[in-house]
Amino acid sequence: AQSVTQLDSHVSVSEGTPVLLRCNYSSSYSPSLFWYVQHPNKGLQLLLKYTSAATLVKGINGFEAEFKKSETSFHLTKPSAHMSDAAEYFCVVSAGGTSYGKLTFGQGTILTVHP
Amino acid sequence: ETGVTQTPRHLVMGMTNKKSLKCEQHLGHNAMYWYKQSAKKPLELMFVYNFKEQTENNSVPSRFSPECPNSSHLFLHLHTLQPEDSALYLCASSQGPVYEQYFGPGTRLTVT
Numbered sequence: 001a002q003s004v005t006q007l008d009s010h011v012s013v014s015e016g017t018p019v020l021l022r023c024n025y026s027s028s029y030s031p032s033l034f035w036y037v038q039h040p041n042k043g044l045q046l047l048l049k050y051t052s053a054a055t056l057v058k059g060i061n062g063f064e065a066e067f068k069k070s071e072t073s074f075h076l077t078k079p080s081a082h083m084s085d086a087a088e089y090f091c092v093v094s095a096g097g098t099s100y101g102k103l104t105f106g107q108g109t110i111l112t113v114h115p
Numbered sequence: 116e117t118g119v120t121q122t123p124r125h126l127v128m129g130m131t132n133k134k135s136l137k138c139e140q141h142l143g144h145n146a147m148y149w150y151k152q153s154a155k156k157p158l159e160l161m162f163v164y165n166f167k168e169q170t171e172n173n174s175v176p177s178r179f180s181p182e183c184p185n186s187s188h189l190f191l192h193l194h195t196l197q198p199e200d201s202a203l204y205l206c207a208s209s210q211g212p213v214y215e216q217y218f219g220p221g222t223r224l225t226v227t
Binding site for chain 2: 049
């Protein structure tokens with residue numbers, strides 16, 4: 001079985017300050033992990049992915065995430081928030097076993113960026 | 116057109132209507148997916164097709180009927196829907212089941 005928990009339903013930051021969106025996962029197998037972003041009335045866009053290579057993964061728009069197996073975490077960070085980063089972010093896990101090929105989505109974190 | 120496209124983008128239908136949602140992927144992928152996104156709920160996987168064969172039906176009511184004529188096209192046929200079926204329906208595609216998925220913009224469905 002696999003699951004993912006996004007620890008904050010809402011995060012609010014000021015423009016130019018760092019962003020941290022937290023994600024913990026549970027998986028019986030070596031997982032692949034993803035972060036997606038969804039802007040209002042749009043589909044989901046892939047930000048970055050971890051597939052058992054480097055544990056620090058760089059994505060688009062200055063985002064990065066670090067896979068920490070000991071902590072079962074995959075937190076998303078960005079050094080300096082931009083107004084255009086305001087959106088909903090989803091942490092996603094894909095693993096093997098009976099969940100082979102299935103993506104399990106977190107509940108989402110809404111990021112608000114203040115001027 | 117590039118990526119994954121969905122039509123229509125918005126649809127309003129009565130409970131006795133029959134309509135279809137269309138998805139097309141221009142990425143050369145082999146797997147396609149339908150998801151339902153409702154307010155305040157996690158994304159729900161509905162159907163999975165791999166090389167045109169349905170490999171997953173996530174206990175979806177029969178009033179939703181998928182069709183995958185080829186690896187590039189996916190349809191969702193709708194009939195006698197309920198108001199609680201109102202949601203954003205997202206289509207996605209991937210190289211295969213374990214690869215990252217690419218999503219279309221979605222169809223916003225309202226059932227009246």
